[in-house]
Amino acid sequence: MTDSQGDGVGGATAMDLYEKLTAQGDKVRSLKTAKADKAEVDAAIQLLLKLKVDYKGVSGQDYKAGCPPSESAVVSNNGQLGNGAEEDTVDPWNVATNSAKGVDYDKLIVRFGSSKVDQELVDRIEKVSGQKPHHFLRRGIFFSHRDMHQVLDAYEKQKAFYLYTGRGPSSQAMHVGHLIPFIFTKWLQDVFDIPLVIQLTDDEKYLWKDLTLEDCQRFAVENAKDIIACGFDVNKTFIFSDLDYMGSSPEFYRNVVKIQKHVTFNQVKGIFGFTDSDCIGKISFPAIQAAPSFSNSFPQIFKGRKDVQCLIPCAIDQDPYFRMTRDVAPRIGYPKPALLHSTFFPALQGAQTKMSASDANSSIFLTDTPKQIKNKVNKHAFSGGKDTVEEHRQHGGNPDIDVSFMYLTFFMEDDEKLEKIRQDYSSGALLTGELKKMLIETLQPIITAHQEKRKNVTDEMVKQFMTPRSLDFNF
Ligand code: TRP
Secondary structure: OOOOOOOOHHHOOHHHHHHHHHHHHHHHHHHHHOOOOHHHHHHHHHHHHHHHHHHHHHHOOOOEOOEOOOHHHHOOOOOEOOOHHHOOEEOOOOEEOOOOOOOOHHHHHHHHOOEEOOHHHHHHHHHHHOOOOOHHHHOOOEEEEEOHHHHHHHHHOOOOEEEEEEEOOOOOOOEHHHHHHHHHHHHHHHHHOOOEEEEEOHHHHHHHOOOOHHHHHHHHHHHHHHHHOOOOOOOOEEEEEHHHHHHHOHHHHHHHHHHHHOOOHHHHHHHHOOOOOOOHHHHHHHHHHHHHHOHHHOHHHHOOOOOOEEEEEEEHHHHHHHHHHHHHHHHHOOOOOEEEEEOOOEEOOEEEEEOOOOOHHHOOEOOOOHHHHHHHHHHHOOOOOOOOHHHHHHHOOOHHHOHHHHHHHHHOOOHHHHHHHHHHHHHOOOOHHHHHHHHHHHHHHHHHHHHHHHHOOOHHHHHHHOOOOOOOOOO
């Protein structure tokens, strides 16, 4: 099946065609009822048939009245965007683009069928929460969403929601990019004062990587320490390992099975690109990542309620899981989770791909010493500067492709300072070496502080966070 949203017939999306079809069906019926001229009825039927063919071509589904195209059908060829030289790959396992500026996120919004986090939404978050929006929101790092307005509407009417995010514990080594969703989730938890569940998918990493179950469970606990070091409130946060929690919670497993019953092999093939030779564990795993989106998977927190709305902050590559989840939700009687998507944290070598823990030189690890940070940035951070000082002074650098500048947009909180750096670098007043120095001096204290906080996370604290229990919240 071909990519659907933008490449549809005459640019029509599956949803456009669905709506046209529904209207055309009504028209045919009313012409027949009115006993209209045969030629007119025939022409209307011809158009209806043509629309049905177009619809199938774009959505991959047969038209059924009353069944709009499912969200998971909207992007089906595994996140491949555009064509030819412009192709960006974005799926839970790969991120790649040819552009030094990184993935074209506006295009991604169109292809994935999500909505842009625009100024209006940022202003609304400010109004509803009463807090200055986090710089990840102000700077378009959390750039896309699904149903955020609905979440805010309900919150304004005193209807609380909960947060769900996660991490695949594939190694002990976490890098700064891994912190982005957690830093933001912590901010959301603080400003909205709501519960949070964090899924550690040790089962997923066992299924996908060459690791033992014991490795994965050990990494889950180690990663939990880094997550706890971000400052989550133990009275409002439940962290769980799938390998642990799944077996101890009938409610969670019941939801997994419900989801499994409502998604076909064909659908997950379309969404995730699974093939006949993938193990069946992978094929059924998406149901496990979907289950925490439903509040009754956590009876100890939500006291059996199944209608508490969920908001998932995550990097955009996780969206396929949640397109599937949103597709299933109404069919099993649950609200669809809302989402806030972030851009990727670029690799040191350039924004063509994201930071990867398996390539030591592409990443700044949370365990790096100040000296290692300095060396990595100086040696590997891709520069948008010119080759010689003279040329740089004359023409200026390009912050849009400069990795050090990109990292500063993630970690430098002061908007004015950042804007001044952008201008000075673009004009040539600021040299690459000077820009790198600013990044090094910004990162070193953040990483050192993280290491201090992590050192203070005891096994006892990890156990507390990971024990199923009621949280400080009345639902
Ligand atoms: N699959 C994610 C990973 O590999 C982990 C994950 C599970 C997750 N549930 C999530 C991420 C919810 C974001 C939101 O990292």
